[in-house]
Every structure is written in structure tokens, then in C-alpha cells.
Amino acid sequence: MNTKRFRTNIMICAGTSCISNKSMEIRVALEAELKKRNLENEVQVVITGCQGFCEKGPIAIVQPDGIFYQLLEVDDIPMLVEEHFLKGRPYRKCMYVPTDSDVPVPKLMEIEFFKHQMLVVLKNRGRMDPENIDEYIAFDGYQALAKAVNDMAPDKIIAEVEKSGLRGRGGGGFPTGIKWRLAKDVESDIKYLICNADEGDPGAYMDRSILESDPHSVLEGMAIGAYAIGAQEGYIYVRDEYPLAVERIKRAIEQAKEYGLLGEGIFGSDFNFDLHVVRGGGAFVCGEETALIASIEGFPGRPRTRPPFPAERGLWGKPTNNNNVETWANIPTIILRGADWYRQIGTEKSKGTKVFSLVGKINNSGLVEVPMGISLREIIFGIGGGIPDGKKFKAVQSGGPSGGCIPESLLDLPVDYEKLTEAGAIMGSGGLIVMDETTCMVNVALYFINFLVDESCGKCVPCRVGLIRMKEILEKITNGNGEENDIAVLEALSDTIRKTALCALGATAANPVLTTLRYFKEEYIAHVRDKKCPAGVCKALISFHISEEKCIGCTACAKTCPVQCISGERKKPHVINQDACTRCGACKEACRFDAITIA
Amino acid sequence: MQLVYQIVEKYDRRESSLIAMMQDIQKSEGYLPQKALEIIAKEVQVPLSRLYALATFYKAFSLTPRGRHIIHVCTGTACHVRGADKIMDKLKRDLNVEEGGTTEDGRFTLEGVRCVGCCGLGPVIVVGENFHGKLTQKDLGNILDQYK
Numbered sequence: 228m229n230t231k232r233f234r235t236n237i238m239i240c241a242g243t244s245c246i247s248n249k250s251m252e253i254r255v256a257l258e259a260e261l262k263k264r265n266l267e268n269e270v271q272v273v274i275t276g277c278q279g280f281c282e283k284g285p286i287a288i289v290q291p292d293g294i295f296y297q298l299l300e301v302d303d304i305p306m307l308v309e310e311h312f313l314k315g316r317p318y319r320k321c322m323y324v325p326t327d328s329d330v331p332v333p334k335l336m337e338i339e340f341f342k343h344q345m346l347v348v349l350k351n352r353g354r355m356d357p358e359n360i361d362e363y364i365a366f367d368g369y370q371a372l373a374k375a376v377n378d379m380a381p382d383k384i385i386a387e388v389e390k391s392g393l394r395g396r397g398g399g400g401f402p403t404g405i406k407w408r409l410a411k412d413v414e415s416d417i418k419y420l421i422c423n424a425d426e427g428d429p430g431a432y433m434d435r436s437i438l439e440s441d442p443h444s445v446l447e448g449m450a451i452g453a454y455a456i457g458a459q460e461g462y463i464y465v466r467d468e469y470p471l472a473v474e475r476i477k478r479a480i481e482q483a484k485e486y487g488l489l490g491e492g493i494f495g496s497d498f499n500f501d502l503h504v505v506r507g508g509g510a511f512v513c514g515e516e517t518a519l520i521a522s523i524e525g526f527p528g529r530p531r532t533r534p535p536f537p538a539e540r541g542l543w544g545k546p547t548n549n550n551n552v553e554t555w556a557n558i559p560t561i562i563l564r565g566a567d568w569y570r571q572i573g574t575e576k577s578k579g580t581k582v583f584s585l586v587g588k589i590n591n592s593g594l595v596e597v598p599m600g601i602s603l604r605e606i607i608f609g610i611g612g613g614i615p616d617g618k619k620f621k622a623v624q625s626g627g628p629s630g631g632c633i634p635e636s637l638l639d640l641p642v643d644y645e646k647l648t649e650a651g652a653i654m655g656s657g658g659l660i661v662m663d664e665t666t667c668m669v670n671v672a673l674y675f676i677n678f679l680v681d682e683s684c685g686k687c688v689p690c691r692v693g694l695i696r697m698k699e700i701l702e703k704i705t706n707g708n709g710e711e712n713d714i715a716v717l718e719a720l721s722d723t724i725r726k727t728a729l730c731a732l733g734a735t736a737a738n739p740v741l742t743t744l745r746y747f748k749e750e751y752i753a754h755v756r757d758k759k760c761p762a763g764v765c766k767a768l769i770s771f772h773i774s775e776e777k778c779i780g781c782t783a784c785a786k787t788c789p790v791q792c793i794s795g796e797r798k799k800p801h802v803i804n805q806d807a808c809t810r811c812g813a814c815k816e817a818c819r820f821d822a823i824t825i826a
Numbered sequence: 827m828q829l830v831y832q833i834v835e836k837y838d839r840r841e842s843s844l845i846a847m848m849q850d851i852q853k854s855e856g857y858l859p860q861k862a863l864e865i866i867a868k869e870v871q872v873p874l875s876r877l878y879a880l881a882t883f884y885k886a887f888s889l890t891p892r893g894r895h896i897i898h899v900c901t902g903t904a905c906h907v908r909g910a911d912k913i914m915d916k917l918k919r920d921l922n923v924e925e926g927g928t929t930e931d932g933r934f935t936l937e938g939v940r941c942v943g944c945c946g947l948g949p950v951i952v953v954g955e956n957f958h959g960k961l962t963q964k965d966l967g968n969i970l971d972q973y974k
């Protein structure tokens with residue numbers, strides 16, 4: 228591998244977020260500047276997958292020094308090269324500075340965001356080029372596959388996965404080893420594997436990031452699974468919204484085939500395994516495995532009742548084993564380091580690590596991998612650095628549309644499948660969306676119900692019709708027309724849908740409503756009884772006002788108002804005509820004096 | 827329509843690749859022309875209704891032509907709590923279209939999209955293939971000016 232030849236490497240993030248923040252322009256500028264200073268043979272610019280701290284992109288890490296640079300701009304590059312690479316002192320301007328301090332933290336491993344993470348699935352984060360199989364191999368890549376194929380019988384592999392305690396990372400948390408055993412024990416000449424990369428939960432992007440930054444770890448996990456279960460062919464079903472992930476996984480498959488790590492006679496054995504990539508069509512329900520199978524077969528993705536489970540009758544009627552991206556990416560490490568090592572991480576029933584996308588109203592947004600059992604408080608206030616702008620934490624939403632909102636009083640809850648379920652949320656695929664005092668919980672419940680109404684496949688009545696009824700009631704409440712018994716009706720409807728829907732989409736659909744009712748009932752009551760939205764979100768229940776003391780009459784608000792409802796003389800306090808105001812919030816955003824308040 | 831035949835060829839007329847064929851056409855034409863669907867149905871030997879079932883089920887497809895630039899407003903949860911609906915409202919106002927609509931001059935189509943997986947940068951819009959993040963209503967004018 229060529230990283231050895233250079234004195235220093237500067238690793239530039241090429242995940243979707245950083246690319247959208249123009250990290251490729253930074254790369255070009257860096258290469259040009261290094262050349263200009265005759266450093267091109269000493270310092271190498273390396274492109275890596277997502278490094279996780281997306282909010283601060285574009286980011287770069289200088290190795291071996293471990294110096295972290297953030298929010299890079301092309302104009303910073305000449306100074307950065309001069310200071311760091313010529314004068315040997317890290318460049319202050321582009322360093323991370325914690326929100327509550329003004330002292331920069333140069334070293335990656337001393338930054339709170341990175342310090343508390345534990346990288347198992349993301350072990351190659353930021354240290355290799357995802358488009359180069361040689362680099363993956365240099366970091367022990369495909370050694371687990373070699374070990375499995377050469378030294379382990381299929382039963383031994385499955386026993387190891389069972390012992391590791393690994394549970395499915397796609398949401399359900401079903402023990403992976405047990406699932407593999409079911410698929411292995413079915414007699415059939417043809418069996419299939421599926422990698423579920425549909426990642427439908429809004430606010431979650433760990434699967435995308437794994438595919439973009441370490442595609443071979445998924446391929447290696449699948450090849451090991453195929454050998455253990457006896458499958459010859461596999462499908463990776465990727466969301467169409469993830470073009471970069473599709474491109475990288477396809478390239479990785481080609482490279483692995485060239486190296487004889489996929490295809491026929493892997494490692495000189497008689498084991499054959501081939502992989503195909505299928506792009507999803509943009510339907511959330513296709514993340515459900517039976518719907519996903521229908522979609523691969525070329526039909527609309529509608530779930531069917533189980534049993535029969537895919538292990539007996541799956542893709543084209545053959546035994547099929549489906550796992551989530553992150554589940555597959557755990558396999559090589561489990562095989563290479565052993566189940567005993569893996570089991571030490573986590574809680575009694577939830578082993579290993581979990582990757583979360585920590586997003587929303589949080590200072591350090593990004594992708595974090597932590598050991599199971601860590602508390603939500605440590606994630607949000609330790610790694611995440613708390614809530615921006617001095618606002619108060621209100622809730623964290625876990626588990627996507629099937630999940631729930633967890634309040635402040637439960638923040639010491641350890642991250643664990645059972646504990647989160649007890650709280651009414653679920654682990655889900657790993658989205659953690661943080662909400663502050665300006666997020667309305669009734670609006671959030673309506674947001675998820677709207678999502679599910681849209682995504683319901685329409686096959687069963689409870690989901691197709693029941694969710695629309697819930698949506699109508701929630702709209703009534705947020706529009707200020709709620710009545711006292713609406714809340715009871717919502718609860719009753721939730722219960723019926725949960726018991727009668729065909730698949731988990733419907734069965735769990737009420738969770739966002741039920742958890743917000745459970746922990747934030749007073750907010751519902753404020754909407755229904757007092758016709759107030761305490762968070763200042765629901766348009767029918769709020770009004771905008773200009774403070775006479777704070778307004779200096781700069782006219783910025785009046786100029787931006789789309790309905791011209793703000794009047795006042797220059798340098799005199801302005802007023803809003805409430806009858807004409809559409810509550811779009813443009814004035815509040817335009818005001819630089821914090822003079823506009825919501826009541 | 828030569829392209830349609832090439833696409834059908836590329837996937838060996840496989841029935842299981844219907845969605846992929848339609849995705850390729852959607853990508854190059856911006857929508858699914860009826861003529862293209864008729865050709866696929868004939869070549870793959872499936873009823874035309876099967877293709878319409880797919881076209882109406884999956885969000886990736888459109889049966890009517892769209893604007894030169896597609897604006898996707900991310901409505902994922904992270905963007906939602908950071909004010910995505912304000913961005914959507916402002917775009918609706920400025921472009922004078924509803925969600926799903928195309929401007930009269932055919933320049934823009936405005937669509938909501940589930941989640942583009944750039945949650946750290948919310949609120950986000952994607953115009954064509956370009957991501958624009960950490961947006962406020964104020965930023966939108968300059969961004970749209972880049973697309974003629």
C-alpha cells in the first residue's frame with residue numbers, strides 16, 4: 228500500500244455531506260498548493276469515506292499526527308499548508324473549538340465528539356480510500372473470509388455468530404445467528420442472501436455511510452454468511468436516493484471479483500458466491516423484508532403475511548436470509564476477533580456497538596458509534612455537546628416512524644433493545660433526532676403520521692384507513708379545533724391499529740403518537756383546551772409580535788415580508804398587521820436584533 | 827425511442843429488471859413517456875398494466891414531464907425539526923407552485939423527498955444533483971439563481 232511512502236497523509240472526507248460542502252474543491256486546492264511548495268512527494272492527499280462529523284464539513288485529518296481540521300475553505304489552504312506542512316505547527320483557524328469554550332482542540336482523539344466513540348463497524352473510518360480494495364486488504368480485509376472458508380465449518384461459523392450475541396441492526400433486533408441457522412437448515416439447492424440497504428427511516432444515514440466508506444466490509448460479511456448458510460447468490464437492495472453508495476458498492480464488487488474474493492471458487496475452494504445490486508424505487512415500505520423481496524422480483528413492494536418466513540420461502544420462492552447493512556458489516560470482526568471478544572462489549576442482552584446518526588437540534592451532528600449500554604445522556608450531552616443556542620432539551624426521537632420520543636427524565640436510560648422498547652420507543656435502525664423547546668410534540672406526531680399515511684402500501688384496512696383518521700384528528704388539534712375527547716379517540720384508534728395491521732409498518736405506526744401522549748400530554752392539552760402551541764410552531768395557534776424596546780426600525784423585516792403586513796417608519800418600532808400575517812416566520816429570520824417574538 | 831430498446835437489451839429483457847429499466851428511462855427523460863412503457867411491455871412480454879402498477883406505486887417515477895431542474899426539499903425528521911417546512915413554504919411562494927408542481931416556464935419542479943441522508947446539514951435541498959445545506963429562507967434566492 229502506498230500510504231507508507233509518504234511522511235504525512237492528509238485524509239479528506241468524501242462522504243455525501245462533505246462532498247456537498249465542496250470537499251473535492253479542497254482536494255484540488257491542496258494538491259496544487261502542495262505542488263507549488265514542492266511538498267507533493269512528502270505529503271499525500273488521500274480521499275476517505277465519511278468521517279462522521281458531518282456538521283463541520285468539509286473535514287480533513289492529518290496523519291500520523293492525528294490533527295483534525297474542519298469547515299475548510301479553499302482560501303484557507305495556502306496558510307494551512309504553510310503553517311502545518313512547512314513550519315510544522317497546526318493551523319489554528321481551522322481547528323475545532325467546543326461550543327462552551329474558545330480554546331481550540333487540535334487532536335482528533337481529544338475532541339469530545341470522537342473521544343467517547345468505539346469503532347467496530349466503522350473501524351476503517353477516515354483511514355482508507357473506499358474505492359481501493361488494496362487498502363481494505365492492508366487493514367486485515369478479507370482475512371475473516373479466508374479464515375471462515377479455510378478453517379471453519381459452516382456450523383462453526385453460525386455457532387460463533389450465535390455466541391457473539393449479535394442482533395439485527397435493521398430495527399427488529401432478531402438474533403442473527405438463529406436466523407442464519409434457520410436458513411441453513413432448510414434443504415434446497417438454491418438459496419439467496421439479501422442485504423437490506425433501503426434505509427427508509429428519515430433522519431438515519433448510517434447504512435449509507437457504511438456503504439460509502441467501507442463497502443468491502445459488507446461484501447465480506449455477506450460472503451461469510453453465504454458460505455455458512457449455503458447460498459450462491461446475493462442481492463444488495465439500495466435506496467435510489469444514494470447514488471454514491473450505489474457507485475461505490477458496484478465498484479467494490481467488481482474489484483472483489485477481480486481478486487477472486489467473489490465469484491467462482493473463492494480461495495480455491497468449491498464455494499461460489501455472486502452479488503447483484505438492485506436500486507430501490509423510493510417506497511419506505513420496501514424496507515420491510517417481504518415487500519423488499521417483491522420489489523427485487525419486479526413487483527410493487529407490498530408486504531405479505533409471515534409465515535412462511537423468507538428463511539423457508541423468500542426470493543423466487545427459495546430460502547432467503549436478509550440482514551441489514553450494519554449487521555453484515557459486523558460479521559468480519561466477529562469471525563476474526565472471535566465471539567468472546569465481541570461479547571464483552573455491551574449489555575446482557577444487547578452485545579456489541581451501535582452506529583447512530585445524531586441529528587436535529589444538537590451541537591455536534593454526525594455519525595457516532597458507541598458501545599451498547601451507554602446512556603442517552605452521554606450520547607447527547609457528552610458526544611453531541613448538548614443543544615445549540617442555549618435552548619432547553621425536550622426529547623429525543625429514536626427508531627424512526629415506528630419509534631418514539633423519549634423525554635429528559637429518561638435520558639439516563641442505557642441504550643439497549645429491551646430498555647428502549649420499555650420506554651415506548653425502539654432502537655430502530657439508529658436515528659436519534661434531538662428536539663428542543665421550540666419543537667412541538669403534537670406537530671412531530673402529525674409529521675410521522677403524515678409520513679406513514681403517505682407510505683402505507685394500502686393493502687390492509689387498519690393502516691390505510693385508520694392512519695388517515697388519526698391524521699385528521701391531529702390536524703384538528705394543531706389547527707385549534709381540538710376537543711377534549713379527541714385524545715381518548717386517538718388512544719383507542721392506536722390500540723386497534725396496533726392489534727390488526729398486517730405488517731410492522733401499521734402495527735408500530737401509533738408509537739410516535741402514543742409516546743408523545745405518554746410523556747407530553749400537557750402539550751396536547753394546551754392545544755386542545757387553551758388553544759396554545761407552547762413551542763410556537765402550530766400556525767393557527769401562534770402570532771408574531773415586534774418588541775418596541777428591541778426594534779430599531781431597520782426595516783429588514785418589512786422588506787422580507789411576503790405579504791407586506793409589516794409597517795412602520797424608518798428608525799421607529801414596526802408593527803405587524805395580525806389579520807394579514809401568514810405566520811411564515813420570514814421576519815423573525817430577517818431580524819438581527821431578536822426583536823420578533825412568538826406568542 | 828432507440829434508447830428504450832437499448833435499455834431493454836441491457837437488462838436482457840428480464841422481467842425482474844422492469845423497475846431498473848424504468849429507472850433508467852426516468853433518469854434520461856425526466857419522466858416515463860407512454861410510448862416507452864408500451865415498448866417495454868411488448869419487449870418483455872408483460873401487460874402494460876403491470877408497468878403502470880409499478881409507475882404509480884414507486885415514488886421515483888413520474889408519468890408527466892417535469893421541469894429542467896428538480897428541487898427536492900428534504901422532509902426527513904432532522905430537517906423537519908430544523909425548519910424544512912419554512913423552506914418548502916418559501917419555495918412554494920416564490921415559485922408559485924404547489925408541492926409536486928412545475929413552474930409555468932418549465933424551469934423548476936418542486937418536490938418533497940423523504941430523507942437524503944445528509945441529516946447533519948439540515949435543512950437541505952437538492953437541486954438536480956447538487957446538495958445545499960444549513961439553509962435559511964434568505965439563502966434560497968441566490969441558490970435558485972444558479973439554475974437557469
Ligand SMILES: Cc1cc2nc3c(=O)[nH]c(=O)nc-3n(C[C@H](O)[C@H](O)[C@H](O)COP(=O)(O)O)c2cc1C
Nearest residue numbers: 395396397423426427514515516550551554731732
Ligand atoms: C415498514 C418497515 C420498514 C423497514 N425498513 C427497513 C430498512 O430500511 N432497513 C432495514 O435493514 N430493515 C428495515 N426493516 C426491517 C426488515 O423487515 C428486516 O427485519 C431487517 O432488514 C432484517 O435485518 P436484521 O435482522 O439484520 O436487522 C423494516 C421493516 C418494516 C416493517
